[in-house]
Amino acid sequence: MKKIKIIKNIISLALIISIVGSTLIFTSGCGQNNSSGSGLNFFFTIKDVDDSFRLTLQTSLETAAKNKGATLTTQYCGSSTDQQVEDIKAAAKSGKYDAIICVPVNAQTALQLEIAAGDLPVIFMNNKPDDDNLKANKYVYVSSDEYQAGEYQAEYIYDLLNKPSTLNAVILMGEPNHSGTIGRTDAIKSYYKSLDVNFNLVFCDYANWSDEEAKEMMKIFFKTNQDFDVIFCNNDTMALGAIKALEEAGLSASDIPVTGVDATSDGCASIAAGKLSFTVYQNGASQSTKAIEVAIALANGNSTKDIEGVNDTNTAFYVDFEKVTKSNVSSYQ
Numbered sequence: 001m002k003k004i005k006i007i008k009n010i011i012s013l014a015l016i017i018s019i020v021g022s023t024l025i026f027t028s029g030c031g032q033n034n035s036s037g038s039g040l041n042f043f044f045t046i047k048d049v050d051d052s053f054r055l056t057l058q059t060s061l062e063t064a065a066k067n068k069g070a071t072l073t074t075q076y077c078g079s080s081t082d083q084q085v086e087d088i089k090a091a092a093k094s095g096k097y098d099a100i101i102c103v104p105v106n107a108q109t110a111l112q113l114e115i116a117a118g119d120l121p122v123i124f125m126n127n128k129p130d131d132d133n134l135k136a137n138k139y140v141y142v143s144s145d146e147y148q149a150g151e152y153q154a155e156y157i158y159d160l161l162n163k164p165s166t167l168n169a170v171i172l173m174g175e176p177n178h179s180g181t182i183g184r185t186d187a188i189k190s191y192y193k194s195l196d197v198n199f200n201l202v203f204c205d206y207a208n209w210s211d212e213e214a215k216e217m218m219k220i221f222f223k224t225n226q227d228f229d230v231i232f233c234n235n236d237t238m239a240l241g242a243i244k245a246l247e248e249a250g251l252s253a254s255d256i257p258v259t260g261v262d263a264t265s266d267g268c269a270s271i272a273a274g275k276l277s278f279t280v281y282q283n284g285a286s287q288s289t290k291a292i293e294v295a296i297a298l299a300n301g302n303s304t305k306d307i308e309g310v311n312d313t314n315t316a317f318y319v320d321f322e323k324v325t326k327s328n329v330s331s332y333q
Helices: 002-034 052-067 080-092 107-115 144-161 178-192 209-221 237-248 265-272 284-301
Strands: 042-045 071-076 099-103 124-125 139-143 166-173 198-206 229-234 279-281 316-318 322-325
Touching: 042 052, 042 080, 042 107, 052 071, 052 284, 071 080, 080 099, 080 107, 080 237, 099 284, 107 124, 124 279, 124 284, 139 284, 144 178, 144 229, 144 279, 166 178, 166 209, 166 237, 178 198, 198 209, 237 265, 265 279, 284 316
Parallel strands: 042 071, 042 099, 099 124, 124 139, 139 316, 166 198, 166 229
Antiparallel strands: 279 322
């Protein structure tokens, strides 16, 4: 009887060990799959890549996805919000994709874009929807804090001009209703208001991220014969257009400081040449890496609350901007 009991105990123990071992292996295997991008497919929709930063996003997303074993398919929608909605709807209906990565043509259409995506998670980039349209672990935003960029510009000029009590400024803005346009512009105004600086906005208009439009806007402004101390631009491309306008008008960027955002190769070259005064580096590669990290987590049903740069509501993930001047521009060229 004792022998039978011992044998039964041995069999029971072996069975328990076998079950536990299998469970551990299964759990370990799931953990590996849930943190991997292997076999995942992402659909990326964007207006176009005629802008240097948008091109950086596309190429960086492709690289980041490939490095994680995932595949990224890019679809251009031009300036049509309707086309972007239809492209996302078709992608979701195809059943081929695990998440949507989207640079909205118009962030105000976020709800339509989310509905078009069906059950797929959506990772917005570069043009932030309203907070009401974001939802933790489902509809999120990955980029840099636009307010920080504008604040850095304002702070630099404030120090450069020896903390003036009055400032006459030109602001050349990007696209209407773009979160970058709104955040960067509002931050400049708010910065000087907080310091009780008499901030006179002598000219402010949309140049739509374009150097040619910026140049034409400045020509229009010159006709008003108003005094100005600085030109703030929402991106480097417009800043370079403003500098061309200054030069053609017989003025010098060394006398009238011009600031930009993005630290593009042309922008950095201009700083090195002593023309553009200041820019803010927007790390598109890091944004793209983070977007893919978030997309993999959402596609695998994992929480994103521990991903670096996440905000308090787990709906946005930020990569810090970096200040670029002549003293450190060589590090960004």
